[in-house]
Amino acid sequence: MIAFDHLTLDARKTTKEGFLAVRARAARTGLYDYAGSEVDPDNAHGLRDKAVVKVYRSGDQVFDRASIASFIGKPITNDHPATAVTADNWREHARGTVMGAVRDGEYVSFDLMLTDAAAIAAVKSGKRELSNGYQTTLDFTPGTTPEGHAYDVKQTAIVGNHIALVDRGRAGPECRIADAIAVCDANPAAVAALQEGNAVKKITLDGLQVDLSDADAVSAAIAKLQDKASTAEAALADANAKLSTAAGERAALEKQLADANTKLEPASLDKLVADRAALIVKAKAVKADIVTDGKTDADIRKEVVTAKLGDAAAGMDDAAISGAFAVLSADVKKATPEIHNLPSVTATDAQSAEAKAFADSVANLNAWRKAKA
Structure with a gap:
C-alpha cells in the first residue's frame, strides 16, 4: 500500500540560492485515521465502506532504522502525484529533496530542502502542511494498542517514497509550517471530513446495492438493466402490435355483426x-x-x-x-x-x-x- 501521512514544516531558513530549508518533526507513533477506501480499496477485508478506519503505527515500525533511512534522498513534491515517484517521473514531480531523517523523541524529524521557486512561493503564501508518501505492508488483524485503544489495521515495513507539500494534511492545521515544532495529533475537523466525505457511496441497481467505486459492478448492473429494458421494449412493441391487430379484428367483427343484424330485420x-x-x-x-x-x-x-x-x-x-x-x-x-x-x-x-x-x-x-x- 502507498500511504500518505501529514506533518509540518518548521524553522524555515532561506539559503543564498533562494532555496528553502526546513525542519519537519512528524511520523509519530499511535493511531491514524484513514478512510476505508484508502486501506481496503478492493474490499478484500470488508473495510472499504467504513468512513474511518483506525490504523496503528507502532514504535518498532516507525523507528526502525531501515524505515527512517528510506526517506533520505527522496523527493519533495507539490501535492501528491497520482503514482509513486520513480526515475521515470522524478523530473515531473520533484520540487526538493529530503536531506536527513532522525528519531526525535516520539517523532521522526526530517530535514527538507525545497529547491523549486513555485513550491517555495506556495509555502510563503500559506501552503504549509506536509504529507508523507510511503509504501507499507498492512496487517488486517484487529488489535489493541498498549494504551488500550482498539485498531483495525496495523502498518508494517514502512519504506519512504516522497514527502508532499499539501493544502490540508491529515492531521489538520495543528501541523502547519510554524516557527516552533508542531505536535501532529489528529484534528477532529479532519476526522469529521473523513466521516462525511470519504464513505463509499452506494446505489441500488436491479434490486442490489452497488458501490459506485466498483466500476465493473456498476457497468455490469447497468448493462443488465439496459438488456432488460430492451427486452421489455420489444415485448411492449409486440403486445401493442397484437393489441392493434385485435382491435382491427374486433372492429371488423362488430361491423359484420351489425350488418348481419341489419339483414335479419x-x-x-x-x-x-x-x-x-x-x-x-x-x-x-x-x-x-x-x-x-x-x-x-x-x-x-x-x-x-x-x-x-x-x-x-x-x-x-x-x-x-x-x-x-x-x-x-x-x-x-x-x-x-x-x-x-x-x-x-x-x-x-x-x-x-x-x-x-x-x-x-x-x-x-x-x-x-x-x-x-
Missing part, C-alpha cells in the same frame, strides 16, 4: 327476397336453363354473361360482369312486388318463362315464412 329480409327474386327472373329470362339454387348473386350474373358473351367475359371483374348483366337483362320486365303481400302463385303452361321463373323464385323465397310460422 324483417324489412331487410323482404328487400333481400325481392332483390333475389328480381335477379332470378332476369337471369332465367336471358338464360332459361340456368339453375340458381345454391349460387350467389355474383355467380348467377357471371353464368348469364358468360353464356351470352363467351370468351369476351373471361377477363371481366365483378363490376364489369354486373354492367354486362344489366345490359343483357335490360328488356326484362322488372319484378316489383312487396314480397310479404304476394299471393300464392301457381305456374301454368300458359305462363311465360319469365312468369314461371318468378313464381318459382317467390315460392322458394317465401319458404322462410312458413318455416318461421
